[in-house]
Amino acid sequence: MSIDVNAKERHGGEMKLGYHNDVKNHDVENAGRGVITLDLNDPRPLYMQIVESILRLIENNRMKLGDSLPSSRKLSGELGINYHTVNRAYEILIHDGILQIDRKKRITIARGISESAIGRIGMWKMKIWGMIEEMISAGFSKTDILMVLSSLIGDVAEGYN
Amino acid sequence: MSAEILYIIDAAVLLMIGFVLSVVPYINPPFIQFGVRLPEEVYSNRKLVMLRRIYSSASIAISAFLAAIEYFFGSVIPGYLSLIGFVLIYLILMLVIYLKIHYTVMKIKRTFKSTGTPNDIVATTLTDVDSSVNPLIFVLPWAAVAIILAVGLYLYPSLPSTFPDHFNAQGVANSFESKTLLSVLSSVLFIGVPVSALLDFLAIAVLRVGQIQDPSRPIGSKLSIKRFNRVNAYLLVFIALIVDSIIFLTSLVMWQIIPRGLVLIVTLLPALCIIPAVMIVALKVGQGGWRTMARDGGSGKIVRDDDRLWKGGIIYYNPEDSSILVPKRFGYGYTLNMAHPVSWLVFVIIVLVPVAIFVFVVGV
Incomplete structure (x- = not known):
């Protein structure tokens, strides 16, 4: 038997029951595990945002090994987006071994984030993505960006030491 | 029964439609009013309260007006088209009123949208929410169809060789048919079977709907839309059963088990159950199930425009x-x-x- 010490931090506090009180608390709490949020105005492609959301949920322990995800049709229906977008995100994660499809065609979480390439590099790639995109749209060239980055790396490493 | 009764029924139908439409503004979620997504606090804005009242009272007043015309001048309006025509006129008028209010609400929204850039966030929870219904309910309409068929087949040998297959509103037969298996069972085969299939299909399709209505409350929204779907699946099966029971009762009239004079009552009474049932459910769960929604930490402001x-x-x-x-x-x-x-x-x-x-x- 294990005690879920993070339960309160995960979905405590913020869950207030509104309108009518006929919603069972555990319903809300169970459903509250993995919320996925996409910004349709974000310049990053939607499938990248989905990949990032899922990675973050695994990172924060909101989704654990063996937890299943909704089918791409179901998820796209809830979000009101194209199911190919969700499919593409799932394919990336399956390719990297974070998700897997089991016998019953269920998509489940196969591995922790630390054991996968996307987990190690991809998270950071995605964090930097937005910034680089902004720099490109602000008119920076590839060499400009590289210069800024390498000088920053120098500065940060110096400060760190 | 006289033609007067027909006009009364037509007028009552018009009034009932008016009554149904009058509650629509109150069924819809506070964050979507007259088809416009709004910050929730706008719901109690004086102008919006007024617009809801205008729509409600207009729907009743216009239907009452048309019902009065139908009742007093029904005899001069040509034949059976009068009710359909009146309903059409009524719905077009209500659509015009709706659109007028819709664009007014859009204007109100613009005055409230003061802060920040327009958002476009969509959100849901990855955890599955159970939206299953008892699969037996899908069998119920078919069970009803089977019962009607069985009764028809059982009675078949004792039916006269010709029987009336159409009655006017006074219960007087005005069309006859000779007895064949097909003619005896025609209403159950040509209405009961397709209606049961269609409503079962709709119920299954409805259970798969999942669009989140309020992304600022992804969990509550998902739970409520699933509950909404489930309620509607039951409602669709209920409607299928009502249609089947109408077919059963009219078949019994046709097979001369129930006196012909009752034809109007046996068709109208079950049909009249549908509207109150839908209204009670609609008022209880709200459109998209918002009345059952949990506030899972949502801010209530628009995150999806x-x-x-x-x-x-x-x-x-x-x-x-x-x-x-x-x-x-x-x-x-x-x-x-x-x-x-x-x-x-x-x-x-x-x-x-x-x-x-x-x-x-x-x-x-």
């Missing part, structure tokens, strides 16, 4: 969305995503089937 995807707040057109069915914005139930090719197919079928039935009925 998707008004541009809803033409006039009624027609959903979103090529980015793979969904075919989505919860309606104004009214109760679901609507089609007209950017999806399958929706057009469904739409054509929805339009063609009544036309075909009408042509068939008039032709025969």
Whole structure:
């Protein structure tokens, strides 16, 4: 038997029951595990945002090994987006071994984030993505960006030491 | 029974439609009013309160006016088209009023949208929410069809060789048919079977709908839309059973088990159960199930500004969305995503089937 010490931090506090009180608390709490949020105005492609959301949920322990995800049709229906977008995100994660499809065609979480390439590099790639995109749209060239980055790396490493 | 009773029934139907439409503004969620997505606090804005009242009272007043015309001048209005014509006029008038209010609410929204850039956040929870219903309910309409068929077959040998297959409102037969298996069982075969199939199909389709109505409350929204779907699946099966019972009762009239004079009562009484049932459910769960929604930490402000995807707040057109069915914005139930090719197919079928039935009925 294990005690879920993070339960309160995960979905405590913020869950207030509104309108009518006929919603069972555990319903809300169970459903509250993995919320996925996409910004349709974000310049990053939607499938990248989905990949990032899922990675973050695994990172924060909101989704654990063996937890299943909704089918791409179901998820796209809830979000009101194209199911190919969700499919593409799932394919990336399956390719990297974070998700897997089991016998019953269920998509489940196969591995922790630390054991996968996307987990190690991809998270950071995605964090930097937005910034680089902004720099490109602000008119920076590839060499400009590289210069800024390498000088920053120098500065940060110096400060760190 | 006299023709007067027909006018009373027509007038009552008009009044009932008026009554149904009058509650629509109160069925819809506070964050979507007259097809416009609004910050929730606008719901109690004086102007919006007024607009809801205007719509409600207009729907009753106009229907009462048309009902009065139908009642007093029914004899001068040509034949059976009067009710259909009146309902059409009424719905067009209500659509015009709705659109007028819709664009007024859009204006109100602009005055409230003061802070920040327009948002477009969508959100849901990855955890599965159970939306299953007892699969036995899908069998119920077929069980009813089977019972009617069995009773028909049992009575078949004792039926006279010709029997009336059409009655006027006074219960006087005005069309006769000779006895064959097909003619005896025609209403159950040609109405009962397709209606049961259609409503079962709709119930299954409805259970798959999932669009989140309020992304600022993704968990509550998902739970409520699933509850909404489940309730509507039960409602559709209930309607199928009502249709089957009407078929059963009219068949019993045709088979001369129930006296002909009761034909109007046995068709109207079950049909009248449908509207109160839908209204009670609609008022209880609210459109999209918002009345049962839990406030899962949502701020209540608009995080999704998707008004541009809803033409006039009624027609959903979103090529980015793979969904075919989505919860309606104004009214109760679901609507089609007209950017999806399958929706057009469904739409054509929805339009063609009544036309075909009408042509068939008039032709025969």
